Each structure stands twice: as C-alpha cells, then as structure tokens.
C-alpha cells in the first residue's frame with residue numbers, strides 16, 4: 001500500500017517516522033507531518049514500506065544509454081551514491097544478491113537542444129517485484145532524465161551497518177515537473193574573479209537543486225576579465241593578467257553547464273557599470289576624468305558592443321542575453337563638452353540618450369536572435385518603448401513583476417530584499433517565502449513570469465566564501481521555483497521545510513559543497529559550537 005501526498009494538505013498530518021534516520025547514526029528530529037527528504041519536493045509522489053539494496057556495479061539500460069549527456073550523468077551520480085562503497089570487493093566475500101542491479105532510463109525525444117522552457121518533467125518508479133527490484137526513469141528529454149537521476153540519488157542512502165546502499169520506503173512512484181521554466185543563480189565575476197574550477201563546482205551544486213540557469217554577470221565597473229577576439233584590448237581591464245577568462249574557458253563553462261541541463265545567460269551590462277572597458281579603449285569613456293556611462297555619442301562605442309555580441313553569440317546558445325541597463329548616472333554625458341554637444345545636436349535630454357542607448361543595444365541583440373533581458377530601471381523609465389521580446393529583470397523591490405506582465409512583457413523575479421544572497425542578514429525562511437507570482441492573479445499574466453533568480457553579487461565574496469554564501473539559501477529559492485505552491489506556501493510549510501533543508505544542507509556537505517548552517521543569524525558564518533550537521 002502506498003500513501004499519496006498529491007496536493008492533499010490534510011494528508012500532511014500523517015505521521016511518518018524514521019524515514020531517513022534508519023540510514024544515519026545521528027537522530028534527525030522529524031517534523032510531525034513529515035515529507036520525504038527530497039529537495040526540491042517533487043510535484044507528486046507515493047511511497048511504501050520496502051527497502052531495496054542497490055548494486056554498486058549498477059548498470060544503465062534503456063535508450064537513455066545512447067545519449068552521452070545521460071551516460072555522463074549516470075556515471076556522476078553513481079560516484080555520488082556509492083561514495084562509501086570503494087572497498088566493496090575487499091569487504092565482501094561470496095556473491096551478494098542486490099535488489100537493484102539496473103537503472104532503466106527511457107527518453108522519448110532525441111532532441112538534445114537546451115533552451116528556455118525545455119521539458120524537464122520525469123517519472124521515477126522504484127519497485128520490488130518478485131525476486132528483483134526495478135528502477136525506471138522516464139522522461140521526454142535528456143534534461144528530464146537528469147532531474148530524475150538527481151531525485152534517484154537523493155533517495156539512495158548508505159547503511160553503515162550492512163555497508164550497502166539502500167532505498168527506503170519503496171515502492172516509489174514520482175511524477176515531477178518544474179513550476180517555473182527559469183530558475184537561476186547569478187554569479188558576478190567582475191567584483192572578484194572566480195576561477196573556472198570554482199564556477200564549475202557551483203554549476204555542479206546548482207544541478208543538485210534542479211536550478212537551470214547560470215546568469216553570468218561577466219564584466220562590470222571594476223574589471224573586464226573576458227577575452228573578446230575582435231577587441232583584444234578589452235581584457236586589459238581585468239584586475240591582473242591571471243584573472244581572465246579565455247574564449248575556451250567560456251566554451252568550457254557552457255559545455256559543463258549543458259551536460260547538467262543548465263543554460264548560461266551571459267550579461268554585458270550597458271551603458272553604466274562599464275568603466276573597465278575603457279582601460280583597453282579609453283575612447284569609450286566620455287572623458288579621461290569622467291568614465292561612466294559609456295560614451296553614447298561615438299559610433300565606436302556601438303562598434304565595440306556589436307563586436308562583443310558577435311564574438312560571444314557563438315559561445316552562448318541560450319536565447320536570453322542580459323544587457324543590464326541599471327543604475328545609469330548620466331552626469332558624465334551632460335557635463336562632458338563633446339557629449340553634451342552631441343545631445344543638443346540630437347535634441348536629446350540625458351534620459352532620452354539613456355533610452356536611445358538601451359534600445360540600440362536591444363536591437364543589436366535581437367538581430368543576433370537573442371531576446372534581450374534588462375534590469376528593471378529600463379522598464380521603470382520607458383516601459384512602452386522596450387522591445388516586446390524584452391524580459392524585465394526585477395531587483396529594486398516588490399511589486400515590479402505585476403506591472404511588467406500587465407504591460408505584456410516577461411519578468412524574472414529577484415527582489416533584492418529577499419533574493420540577493422549578498423544580503424547575508426536575510427534568513428533562509430524569508431528567502432523560502434518569496435513568491436514570484438505575488439500580486440499576479442490572471443493565468444495569462446502568471447505565464448509571463450518566467451521564474452526567478454538568486455543573485456550572488458561579489459563585492460564581499462570570492463573563492464574563500466562564495467559557496468557558503470550561496471548555500472543553503474539558494475536551495476530555499478530553488479524549491480520555491482521548482483515545487484508546487486501548495487507545498488511551499490502551506491500553513492506548516494516553514495516547519496516542514498526547515499528540517500528538510502537542514503537535511504539537504506548536510507547532503508550538500510557530504511557531496512563536498514561547503515554549504516553553511518541553515519539557521520545562522522548571518523548566512524555563511526561557521527557554526528557557533530559543537531553539534532550535529534542536521535541540527536544547525
């Protein structure tokens with residue numbers, strides 16, 4: 001007999017103890033209305049009472065095996081699940097019979113293009129038929145299969161007494177799909193450089209929470225680390241010649257992400273936040289003493305912008321490209337003689353020139369078959385002028401996406417009060433309770449909210465602390481963006497989420513991710529005393 005937790009809040013009260021604690025020496029305090037320890041929670045799931053042992057030489061069957069993306073993921077997850085099993089041959093004598101020896105992955109579509117809105121749904125069935133166990137992941141795309149593998153890996157736990165990997169509470173029947181198509185994390189590699197290996201570790205950990213967009217805020221005021229072949233002096237704006245990304249590095253990051261079902265949305269923020277461009281090309285500054293925003297009056301400015309886009313379009317296949325557009329202080333335009341003269345000749349006030357710059361950049365992106373994304377100031381300043389393909393990226397505060405979708409534009413939610421990870425005094429539950437659809441009631445308008453993104457601005461974060469600043473709070477947002485609203489907004493959702501998130505944070509730690517304790521007053525600080533991982 002299986003219990004069904006499909007959208008029936010009354011069933012949440014059913015007590016279900018020792019779900020995971022069987023597999024751990026420490027006692028985990030169970031919430032009184034336990035949900036399974038799967039993060040983010042699947043859309044629909046049922047489970048039973050059987051335990052199944054998994055063969056460490058688990059093999060992959062089904063047509064999924066013919067996809068290199070699925071095969072590579074299977075190998076990664078086998079490494080994760082059987083971490084403790086390296087000495088099996090030595091420990092075990094004689095033949096051991098395992099319940100599950102094969103993982104069957106069936107993928108319906110051969111199309112492996114990763115784009116916004118790609119089908120990430122999957123079904124995961126785990127059962128103990130007479131004699132042998134059966135595990136099947138069924139998905140429409142390889143990316144759905146990756147999500148199913150993640151869920152499978154979270155159901156596997158190592159039993160320290162038998163030294164075997166077990167799945168408890170079988171049979172499992174899980175039918176899962178994301179709530180939002182865009183579930184992002186932003187990394188800022190301008191305020192501090194992040195080595196490629198660290199970016200890869202972060203991408204890997206994103207896949208554990210089913211996040212699917214890495215927003216790469218590549219360049220900003222302080223540094224320009226990216227190689228641009230057409231304008232090779234641009235990366236003279238890097239902090240040092242060792243803190244740079246080659247074209248090959250960028251390809252590598254996109255490839256590594258795609259193998260994990262993660263899109264990379266590049267950002268080139270204009271016309272503000274671009275002072276570092278002028279280190280290599282001082283003509284981009286209005287004057288040597290007034291360096292930002294980029295000089296709107298020169299053709300050269302737009303030649304460089306177009307050159308950057310042409311060079312990087314080849315690297316970033318994702319249909320969204322972020323053009324920034326935030327925090328533009330036009331003083332250097334009005335108080336530099338030559339730019340001011342140009343404004344007068346074109347009968348433009350400073351704000352008209354801001355609009356002119358943003359729209360010109362949008363059109364360049366559109367001509368390269370990108371949909372432009374802009375920070376919300378562009379919408380707040382000239383909402384009706386933006387190209388209809390624009391995606392508006394909220395950050396300043398609440399209530400912006402309702403206005404954006406009312407105008408028929410798409411929106412990404414990142415309200416800084418709740419989803420800026422550099423705000424280390426924002427506790428996990430405030431992150432968890434931020435709702436992208438707040439104030440939006442029409443289904444047609446709700447569809448225009450692509451999802452949301454947590455932002456890891458890096459003024460005070462580098463390799464020494466970036467991952468513990470991201471985790472575990474980014475996971476709180478990831479469940480909000482993946483799981484059904486009934487689960488994340490219910491009467492008891494805070495208390496059920498806390499123990500599940502504490503469990504997930506320890507899972508991240510076991511996988512080598514330096515996620516900080518969940519309930520610290522300041523995120524990312526170390527524990528303040530001895531104790532179990534599961535209680536911090």
Ligand SMILES: *[C@@H]1O[C@H](CO)[C@@H](O)[C@H](O)[C@H]1NC(C)=O
Nearest residue numbers: 001002003047048049050169
């Ligand atoms: C699991 O087993 C317990 C104890 O035998 C029983 O009370 C419970 O109803 C079973 N649950 C399911 C889902 O089969």
Ligand SMILES: *[C@@H]1O[C@H](CO)[C@@H](O)[C@H](O)[C@H]1NC(C)=O
Nearest residue numbers: 068069254255256257258259
């Ligand atoms: C990524 O690179 C690897 C190694 O070069 C290659 O085997 C794989 O097919 C690439 N993946 C994608 C999605 O391009």
Ligand SMILES: *[C@@H]1O[C@H](CO)[C@@H](O)[C@H](O)[C@H]1NC(C)=O
Nearest residue numbers: 290329330331332333335336
């Ligand atoms: C021009 O504006 C910039 C930015 O606000 C300011 O720092 C600078 O002093 C101004 N220069 C003049 C000559 O007013």
Ligand SMILES: *[C@@H]1O[C@H](CO)[C@@H](O)[C@H](O)[C@H]1NC(C)=O
Nearest residue numbers: 429430433490491492493494
């Ligand atoms: C859950 O936590 C949030 C953030 O602290 C709070 O605003 C909300 O009222 C809590 N919900 C419930 C039902 O307690």
